[in-house]
Amino acid sequence: MYICSPKINEMEITTEEKIINAARSIFTQKGFSATRTRDIAEEAGINLALLNYYFRSKKNLFRIIIEEKFDELFGMIGPILSDPNITLEEKIETLVTNYTNLLLANEDLPFFVLSELKTNEFILEKVKRNAQMLSQPIIENQLKERGFTISTLNFIMNVVSMTMFPFISKPLFVSSGLVKEEQFTNFVMDRKQHIPTWVMNTLK
Amino acid sequence: MYICSPKINEMEITTEEKIINAARSIFTQKGFSATRTRDIAEEAGINLALLNYYFRSKKNLFRIIIEEKFDELFGMIGPILSDPNITLEEKIETLVTNYTNLLLANEDLPFFVLSELKTNEFILEKVKRNAQMLSQPIIENQLKERGFTISTLNFIMNVVSMTMFPFISKPLFVSSGLVKEEQFTNFVMDRKQHIPTWVMNTLK
DNA sequence: GTCTATACAAAGATAGAC
DNA sequence: GTCTATCTTTGTATAGAC
Structure with a gap:
């Protein structure tokens, strides 16, 4: 005799999950306004x-979707940059590597989050909490110790720009023919190797 | 006696223009879907x-609006980069300066154009024509002559990224408190001074 | 809890008077 | 050319059966 409580089979997807999955897929592609229930x-x-x-x-x-996606996109940046035990070089390399991999698997993510950020009231609190986790003094010290005069903000902006912008501007570059759709992965994988060096060179 | 044909006063705005102006203002702020006629x-x-x-x-x-805005945003890039009489340094500085000034006066522009590019069939032809005007061999030669090994594409991507991304991510940085709304202009004006040096340093 | 049918609201487009 | 009134389509929300 089984006394186990009735248990849902792990393989079965509840209606709720089915809706969330569908919503995630369509919202991230089209944004809020263009999505039809x-x-x-x-x-x-x-x-x-x-x-x-x-x-x-x-x-x-x-x-639900936008908060989940925001965490996916910006959740990692605070903990990595604020960790005093990680060197500057490692921070840059970790961020660039993680972001490139994440965005290759979720190409619509940065555009979706940034566009909804402009009009959406939900995320504001989340953004603020996230920013507080980003300890600027630690990065600032690491920059100063090494004799670099760049501001923390410009440093962060440069890393994120060079890593994320290719994904945001992909439609432009692909439709122009400057990058072929099939080459895009190689293009950003190649950049992943170079960006840490490029960023370090902006510090001198 | 006047034989002049009836002439519309230059100060008067036709109904057609009034509609275009209004459409420009609202479409660029909200995008196609969220805009109501x-x-x-x-x-x-x-x-x-x-x-x-x-x-x-x-x-x-x-x-009408999206084509006009696309020209505004990307019209300058081809002629500047493809001109063999402009040095690399001058190209970077001109692009960064012109874009920073343009975007300060039209902060929504890059986001608007890039977002609609994803879903809009109208601009594709325009993008292609624009890309053909961008003579890659000229830039490639200028890079090679100087002994720089970076690819033309990475070079362009880096200039545009560092210049344009701050405007695209402004809502994020402002709502996080990392940049105050009042400081934003100073922030990008300061970057305008540094980006040419940063980019040149990525070439070595 | 799940579904059918339908009410209600919003937005784009049009006909026709002036 | 401009307006009022209205139609159509599409999207959101609810009532009520099972």
């Missing part, structure tokens, strides 16, 4: 009414 | 029906 329902293979049953509104559903 | 009509101070009378559809009106 009917499309989410169809993608999830459920009745439209269920979306409102589970999440009450499109906005509510969106909030 | 009713808002455009209101901003233009005209009746909603007139919008369709002049432009037949929202899409048609949008096409």
